[in-house]
Amino acid sequence: MPPLVNLPKEAAHFNLALQLHKPEHGPPQRPPKIDNAQARIYSEAHLTPNRRDTMSADWLSNVEPMVYKSRIKVPYTWSVGETGSRFFVELRDNKRLFGKRCAGCNTVYVPPRKMCGRCFRDTDDWVEVGPEGTLQTFTVVRYSHELQPMAAPFAYGIILLDRASTGLVHLIGDTDLAALRAGIRLAPVFREERSGTILDIAYFRPVGSR
Amino acid sequence: MTERVAIVGVGQTRQERNKVYDTFADMVYEATTLALADAGLSIDQIENVVSASNDFWDGRTISSMAINDACGSYDKNISCVEGDGTFAAFYGMTRILSGAYDTTLVVAHSKGSESVSSHITNAMFDPLYVRALGLDAISSAAFQARRYMDRYGVSEEQCALVSVKNHGNAFRNPYAQLPLRLTVQDVLQSRMLADPIKLLDASPISDGACAIILARESAARKTPKPPVWVRGVGYCADAYHLGDRDLAECAALVQAARKAYDMAGVRNPRKQLDVVELYDAFTYQELLWTEGLGLCGPGEGGRLIESGATQLEGDIPVNPSGGLLSAHTVIAAGLVRIAECVLQLRGEAGERQVKGARTALAHGVNGPCGQSHCVWVLGV
Numbered sequence: 001m002p003p004l005v006n007l008p009k010e011a012a013h014f015n016l017a018l019q020l021h022k023p024e025h026g027p028p029q030r031p032p033k034i035d036n037a038q039a040r041i042y043s044e045a046h047l048t049p050n051r052r053d054t055m056s057a058d059w060l061s062n063v064e065p066m067v068y069k070s071r072i073k074v075p076y077t078w079s080v081g082e083t084g085s086r087f088f089v090e091l092r093d094n095k096r097l098f099g100k101r102c103a104g105c106n107t108v109y110v111p112p113r114k115m116c117g118r119c120f121r122d123t124d125d126w127v128e129v130g131p132e133g134t135l136q137t138f139t140v141v142r143y144s145h146e147l148q149p150m151a152a153p154f155a156y157g158i159i160l161l162d163r164a165s166t167g168l169v170h171l172i173g174d175t176d177l178a179a180l181r182a183g184i185r186l187a188p189v190f191r192e193e194r195s196g197t198i199l200d201i202a203y204f205r206p207v208g209s210r
Numbered sequence: 211m212t213e214r215v216a217i218v219g220v221g222q223t224r225q226e227r228n229k230v231y232d233t234f235a236d237m238v239y240e241a242t243t244l245a246l247a248d249a250g251l252s253i254d255q256i257e258n259v260v261s262a263s264n265d266f267w268d269g270r271t272i273s274s275m276a277i278n279d280a281c282g283s284y285d286k287n288i289s290c291v292e293g294d295g296t297f298a299a300f301y302g303m304t305r306i307l308s309g310a311y312d313t314t315l316v317v318a319h320s321k322g323s324e325s326v327s328s329h330i331t332n333a334m335f336d337p338l339y340v341r342a343l344g345l346d347a348i349s350s351a352a353f354q355a356r357r358y359m360d361r362y363g364v365s366e367e368q369c370a371l372v373s374v375k376n377h378g379n380a381f382r383n384p385y386a387q388l389p390l391r392l393t394v395q396d397v398l399q400s401r402m403l404a405d406p407i408k409l410l411d412a413s414p415i416s417d418g419a420c421a422i423i424l425a426r427e428s429a430a431r432k433t434p435k436p437p438v439w440v441r442g443v444g445y446c447a448d449a450y451h452l453g454d455r456d457l458a459e460c461a462a463l464v465q466a467a468r469k470a471y472d473m474a475g476v477r478n479p480r481k482q483l484d485v486v487e488l489y490d491a492f493t494y495q496e497l498l499w500t501e502g503l504g505l506c507g508p509g510e511g512g513r514l515i516e517s518g519a520t521q522l523e524g525d526i527p528v529n530p531s532g533g534l535l536s537a538h539t540v541i542a543a544g545l546v547r548i549a550e551c552v553l554q555l556r557g558e559a560g561e562r563q564v565k566g567a568r569t570a571l572a573h574g575v576n577g578p579c580g581q582s583h584c585v586w587v588l589g590v
Contacts, residue, residue: 065230072269078337110453111339117449137360137457139352139404145328148344156349158453167453169340182360198339 083114086126088196095190097130099164110164130161132187132207133168140177149199153177159186159204173203180206215303216430216437217588218313218423219249220549225387225418225537228323234268235280237419238319242281245315245421250434253282256423257311261290262298262318262541266330281317281421294318294489295420295545296574296584300445302424312429316422318542322415334578336451347491347578348412352404354457354579355494359406361458361509366406368512369493370397373410373535375521376490380532382522382561385546387416387537397493411493413538420545422552438552441569441589442476444469447582455579463502463573463583471504474587476569479504480526483587484567485554487547489575490533496520499573500528503585522564530554530562544574548586555590 080088083100090096100112104119108127116123138157141148148154155177158167172180174189186204194200221244223229223237232240238261246253259281261274270276274290281288291298295318302314331347358364373392380386392410400410430437444466449455467479476482488503490496497511505526506514514520520528529535531550534543551570553559572586 063231067230070269076337080338084338111451117454136453137353137357139349139356139407141349141352141404142402143348143404145326145344145346147329147332147341147346149342150344156343156345156353158353158457160453166451169343169345169452171343182356197342199342 081114083112083123087112088198088200091200092194092196095131095194096128097161097188099127099129099161099166101125101127107165108163109166110161110168127163129164130188132185133159133161133164133204135172135180135182135184135186136160136167137182138172138180140180150203155180157186157204170198170201171203172205174205213307214427214430215306215424215440216427217440217548217552218425218430218433218435218437219245219247219251220420220422220552221245221248222385222420222542222546222549223418224385225416225539225542225546227387227415227417229321229417230323232321232417234263234273234319234321234419235277237321237417238277238280238317238421241319241419241421242315242317245317245423248435249423249425251313251423255313256282256286256315257313258286258302258305259283259288259315259317260298260302260305261288262293262295262316262545263290264292264320264541266333267320267322267325267540269325277317277319281315287311293541293576293582294574294584295542296548296572296586297445297544297576297582299422299424299545299548299586300443300584303440303443306424306426312426314424316424316545317419318421318539318545319419320539320541321417322538322540323417327415331578340452348407349404350452350578351492351495352407353452354498355406355492357457358494358498362512364494364497364509364512366398366408367394368497368515369406369411370394371515372490372493372496373397375515376496376529376533376535377410379522379530379562380536383531383536384560385418385537386532388414389532389536407492407494413491413534414536416537416539418537418539418542418546420539420542420549422545422548435556436590438555438588438590440586442470442472442474442585442587444471444473444585445583447577448580450577450581452579457579459508460498460502460580460583463499463580463585464504466583466585467503470571470585470587474569474589476587479571480506482569483526483571484569485530485551485564486520486526486528486571486573487531487533487550488528488571488573489544489547489580490529490535491538491543491575493535495575495580496528496533499580502583503571503573522562527564530559530564544572544584547572547574548588551586551588555588 102116377390380389
C-alpha cells in the first residue's frame with residue numbers, strides 16, 4: 001500500500017471534486033510502447049528514443065508506482081490596507097458601498113484602490129456607489145468544490161454598481177437561475193452578522209424577484 | 211532586433227492525464243535530453259537556463275531550484291518565470307540579446323494530476339475580494355465566454371466546432387492526450403460545468419514537460435538542423451481585477467500581436483501566416499483569440515471556424531496539434547505551441563504537417579480570461 005500521511009480529521013472532507021477526466025481505477029497503465037508514428041518522428045529527427053524504452057522491461061513491470069498524499073495549509077495575515085479597510089468598515093458598520101475615483105481619468109474603482117493603474121497616480125475622492133447595480137456578465141456553476149460558499153447550482157456575476165466604473169465580482173442568490181440575463185438590475189443582500197469581509201454581502205438578488 | 215535569435219532544438223514529453231511514473235524532475239530531464247539531441251548540443255553548451263514553473267502547482271517554493279539537476283543547471287544561471295512558457299521563452303531570448311549568453315535552455319513543466327485544479331486556480335484571485343467566493347479558472351472563463359458571446363452573437367454551436375476540430379486534429383499528434391472523434395452534438399450534450407462552458411468546451415488536466423533551446427545567430431548556424439528564426443515577439447498585460455476589464459475584448463492580445471507583427475513585418479496575418487498555434491484553454495477562446503490576432507474581424511471568430519479556413523487543409527490552419535483542448539499542461543502549454551510551430555517550419559510535424567509552412571505564430575496566455583498574452587512569429 002502506498003504510504004498515507006496521517007491527515008487531521010477535517011481532511012476527511014477534503015473533497016477531490018472536479019477531476020475533469022478521472023484516472024482509470026485499478027493498477028496504473030504501463031506507459032504505452034512507442035508506436036510507429038512516434039518512431040518515425042524520432043528517426044526523422046535523429047532523436048534517441050525515450051529513455052524508459054531503453055530500459056529492460058523486467059524490473060519496470062515489477063515497480064509499484066508510489067504516491068504520497070499530503071496537503072499544505074499555511075496561515076496568512078494579510079493587511080487589508082487603509083483603502084480596503086475603509087471599504088470593509090463601511091460595509092460592516094453601515095451597509096454602505098464605496099469606490100474611489102481617479103480625477104485623472106474619472107474612473108471610480110470598486111473595490112476602491114489607493115492608486116489608479118492607468119494614470120499611475122493616487123486616486124482622489126471617495127464615492128458612494130450602489131447599492132444597486134447592473135449585471136454585466138454571469139455564470140451558473142454546476143460543479144461543487146469545498147471552496148465554494150454555496151452548493152451548486154449557484155451563480156456568480158460581475159455587477160456594475162450605480163456610479164461605479166468597474167465591476168464587482170460576487171454571488172447571485174435567491175433567484176431563478178434560468179432567468180438570469182446580462183443587463184438585469186440587482187441589489188445586495190447584507191448578512192445580519194457582519195465582520196468586515198466581502199461575504200458581509202451574502203449575495204446579490206435581482207431587483208423585483210421573489 | 212539587433213541580432214537574430216533562433217530556436218535550434220525542441221523536446222516534449224507526451225502529455226498525459228497522470229504520469230504516475232514521473233516526478234517533475236523526470237519529466238524535465240526527458241524534455242531536456244530530447245531538446246539537446248534535437249539540437250545536436252551537449253548540456254555543457256547550454257549557457258543558462260530559464261525554468262517555467264509555478265510554485266503553487268508544484269506545491270513547493272522556488273520550483274526552479276527543485277528541478278535544476280534535471281536540466282543541467284549546476285554551476286549555471288537558472289532563473290524562474292512563474293507563468294506560461296511563452297513568457298519564459300521571451301525572458302530566455304532577452305538573456306541572449308543582452309549579450310551575456312549565446313544559448314538558453316527554456317524548460318517548462320507541471321503536473322495537473324497532483325493537485326486539485328479548482329483550488330490552485332482559485333488562489334490566483336484576490337484573497338480579500340474574490341477568493342472567498344470560490345471563483346476558479348472555469349467559472350471566471352465562463353464570465354468571459356458569456357460577455358463575448360452576448361456582445362457578438364457567437365453561438366455555443368460555433369464554440370463546439372473548435373472542440374470537434376482540435377480533438378480530431380489530436381489523432382495526428384502522438385504527444386496529445388485526448389484524440390476524440392466528436393460531433394457538435396457530443397459537445398453540446400456534454401456535462402455543463404459553468405454556463406456556457408461544458409465539459410467538452412474545456413481543456414483537460416494534464417501532466418508534461420517541454421523544452422526549447424534558443425541560440426544567437428552565430429551559435430545557431432553551427433547546429434545540424436536549419437534554425438527557426440524568431441521574427442517577432444510581443445507581450446502585453448491587461449488589468450488584474452476582472453471587473454476592470456472589458457472581457458468581451460482582448461486588448462492585451464491585440465497589442466501583443468501588433469508588436470510581434472511590426473517586428474516581423476507581418477501586415478496581413480491571414481495571408482502571411484501559414485500556421486497558428488494558439489492558447490485554446492476553452493473553445494470560446496480560440497474564436498476570441500483569432501479575432502485578437504487579426505485573422506478575422508472583431509466578432510467574426512465564429513464565422514471563421516464555420517468557413518473551414520482554420521482546418522488543417524484550410525488557408526489558415528489553427529492548432530493542428532490539437533491545441534490545449536487536447537492536452538493542457540499548465541505552464542508548458544505555450545512552450546508546446548512554440549515547439550509545435552518549430553516542427554511545422556522544419557517539415558517535421560508528421561501527419562499534422564501544414565504543407566510548405568514557412569511562417570508560424572505561437573501564442574501563450576497567463577492569468578484568468580487572457581490576462582496577459584505573449585505572441586511569437588517564427589520563420590524559416
